[in-house]
Amino acid sequence: MSLNEEAQIVTWPETHYVCVEAEGPFQQTAPRAWQQMHAHLPTLRERYAITGFLSLYKMNPMLYCAGVSLAEVPGELPAGIQYMNFSGGAYIRFVLTGAYAQLPQASGRAWQIVAERNMPVRDGFAIENYVNNPALAPEAELITEILIPTFD
Numbered sequence: 001m002s003l004n005e006e007a008q009i010v011t012w013p014e015t016h017y018v019c020v021e022a023e024g025p026f027q028q029t030a031p032r033a034w035q036q037m038h039a040h041l042p043t044l045r046e047r048y049a050i051t052g053f054l055s056l057y058k059m060n061p062m063l064y065c066a067g068v069s070l071a072e073v074p075g076e077l078p079a080g081i082q083y084m085n086f087s088g089g090a091y092i093r094f095v096l097t098g099a100y101a102q103l104p105q106a107s108g109r110a111w112q113i114v115a116e117r118n119m120p121v122r123d124g125f126a127i128e129n130y131v132n133n134p135a136l137a138p139e140a141e142l143i144t145e146i147l148i149p150t151f152d
Helices: 026-047 100-116
Strands: 002-012 015-023 050-058 063-070 082-086 089-097 126-130 143-149
Touching (some): 002 143, 015 026, 015 050
Antiparallel strands (some): 002 089, 015 063, 050 126, 089 143
């Protein structure tokens, strides 16, 4: 696993976000949520400018959102897709280079580092920001930012 363990504090901007939301263990809910989101991508692409792919998640209760950021507030959305004006804020960033299959282990390690270093964590969504396109980049070169909410 190629996880950059040097934590950086970054600011995530306010984001227009549409997603499929699922509750329960991430290993079960994340694949289903992404499958549903991908089924709606053609419609979303016809109507809106997609600016990024990311998941938002919380641990208590386990809530996973598979979605995309948009350039503007959306109008009508397909059934099963929700809109959120995500406020963003300060985050502790770690970067994984490699396959998405490594994300559970990498995310666990990122949270472990935060705990070991006694870094303050605020209540809020954590983010997995998928930086490059898996249709264009080899699996070994995929870049995912793992962002843990912190204070300014």
